[in-house]
Amino acid sequence: MSPLPASPQYQQVLAVLCKHPDAWFTVNELTSKLIRVRKCARRPTVELYAAGYLLRWISDARKPGRAEYQYRLNPDAAQHAHALLDA
Template structure:
């Protein structure tokens, strides 16, 4: 169960991710006590009550949050029992430069195309749309490749300036802790680490 939830958390859309991360952090801090939606949202990104409610519903679908309806009281939310470590790891990965272990990937051209762009400009970060422009591939193919590279630890992602208007987009860059493995995958070097 925890692997499924960890994968689902990593696959959350960047839209509203800052709010979802804040809600998870507040619920983790209050565990095992429950919070109302208003209490959970306090101190986080300024969003409407509807946005908070939808974010909590999304976290319920992932299986990491449960709610309890108490007669004559507002609904209360808490982390699902046994998910505290998964939530803690998810929050730590995003905050600590995502220093997760590197999983080997096959030397497929679709990974190599993405890594080539990131390798050539290691200090630069790119959205999926920017990578599509550089690679000249469809969004779905690049998005899937970037997600695979992220999950395997070859690239990092962040959400810069979450207060700007419009839908937020992840920015990806080469993981400096995986430079050697990325070079091996990019240039087809077999062996080593």
């Protein structure tokens, strides 16, 4: 787990995911719960994943349309995520 600064973008994404720790969200779904600007959710979500705060899986590539990543809170990082929210 890589430490991250307490940025509003990270906190917004983590706030949604901490409220629903067992749910998986696409970037589009996260964005709809945030500011509604796709790039605002994409970068912090990818950075949180790279730092180990989130888990990621790809939707079924056999379905019609483009496969998408889905993200959820990493249970092993929940304590760190809550600390980042409180910062």
